[in-house]
Amino acid sequence: MKTVKIGLLGLGNIGTGTYKTLEMNRDEIESSLGVKLEIVKILERDTERDRGITVPMEKFTSDPDSIFTDPDIDIVIELLGGIEPATSFMLKAMENGKHVVTANKAAIAANYQALMDTAAANGVLLRFEASVGGGIPILTSLTGPLKANKFEEVMGILNGTTNYILTMMTQEGLDYETALRDAQAQGFAEADPTADVEGIDAANKLSILMALMFDKYVAPGDIPTIGITKVTKDEIEKARQDNCRIKLIAHAKKLDNGDVEYAVKPMYIDENHPLAGINREFNAVFVKGNAVDELMFYGKGAGPLPTGSAVMGDVMDIVRTALK
């Protein structure tokens, strides 16, 4: 069997989850593809950390160019996070003829057109299923089996941290600060929760969804964005009296005149709407298409293994499409 060689940028939580996903399902993945997969180089300075996996020391490198210029490497997986140097690394990998898989919503949303153009110009594939909704296969569904639709609307609960906090405020009657501390204690919020609670993470994901659904790129910074830091217990209770739940919704809708309106903000969701029942750290994406009508996708929007599932799904797609 042919071996497809992979360079991995970053062995943090998501990198480790991707590595584990490949190791634990390697037999099924390789027999399904009819090729072997090997992660041959890993860009990572921390070679000592106990990750619960065994990585041969010789795979580690601190030189990114040694990955981009390695003629044996077919696919680069970018899991560094952040806009830079991740974007530059992805561009360089593609310019060197490597296919790229990433989970990086910030980089994709910030540099969508440059990344897509570079992939096209170099005849390589760029896949980023994990960047929106973690393990939920929403992007592949929109661009594949749902592509015969004109899309009309998307409403997403795309950030697990804020959904966990709003769930605790609703179900346990906590105020915002207490719910945030609870989320931090449970590992659902970072020490600096700004990107989550201010809606920045959700805006990145909405930017990507709009580009794919409406062929309309809007920079995340140009999406009107309100986070959840000002949501009060009183507002949660008022919503409940109106038979609604407050959810942080990434929303975009095609108007009759062809324009798209879009925003990230806390919204009242009727308790009978499928999004109303999405609680704790779960994500969900509700979409409407002119043929398929209403659909909702629900699952884990973060975490090492769910994200690893989506990353490895993209790797398999690239092998099937371009490397067999």
Add this chain to the structure above:
Amino acid sequence: MKTVKIGLLGLGNIGTGTYKTLEMNRDEIESSLGVKLEIVKILERDTERDRGITVPMEKFTSDPDSIFTDPDIDIVIELLGGIEPATSFMLKAMENGKHVVTANKAAIAANYQALMDTAAANGVLLRFEASVGGGIPILTSLTGPLKANKFEEVMGILNGTTNYILTMMTQEGLDYETALRDAQAQGFAEADPTADVEGIDAANKLSILMALMFDKYVAPGDIPTIGITKVTKDEIEKARQDNCRIKLIAHAKKLDNGDVEYAVKPMYIDENHPLAGINREFNAVFVKGNAVDELMFYGKGAGPLPTGSAVMGDVMDIVRTALK
């Protein structure tokens, strides 16, 4: 632009929905693919019925062989329903080098291996996304972006008729017979509802899901199947007192010893489970994978346009994979 030519078997409700989906989204579909699509022949005796679409009379034929032997036809869409002659027609189309798309769960479930083998032997593609969950892109997700998982369990509400009846019994306190008549009046149940209410339709779909998720084919007739005709108001009320809902669930689970247990039957579903909130004619599929963990897909499991969305999604996939 190249033109991909399609032969359509059947212009009933689903055939008409497929035709409409192509007509209303033709510009976007063709510009996405970079090819034109033309339905050149339609096997249908009833040329007079008002379907709300304009079909040139010369496209109609009553001779199926004129489609299978037409060297210009690339793809055959089978929307006749029922096991025969649909299965024989699909086999003949593939033996003549045509790719095949179908929404026919009964034929796929009854003759899974023969159909798959014939596709492989003739180097053509066989796609059947619409056969399970209508417009919900569950099969493409399982075989594509989720393929890096070992699947552990599936629980599906896969039949809109029975879910509508159980919803009316639960929410309106109707007994089974009254709810069935209501479903028939609303167009959610057929005059002869046997295949739906006895669980046969759900068993067909479970057979297809198991083949794809567990690589294990079980004939629908070999799946233990209990329908909803014996569910009483008292049982619905008893479930509610236990904080549960009764749903007709198509269930399969991988056991620790590698075996798969499977059944279609009414089950108690905890009111906090995501399937508990799936009401009326909607379908949903809950799956667990060893990397992605819990996922749920929700949407319209039937209807001309949602089914047409899935059929045309398959057609687009075939064009992208094999006809460009």
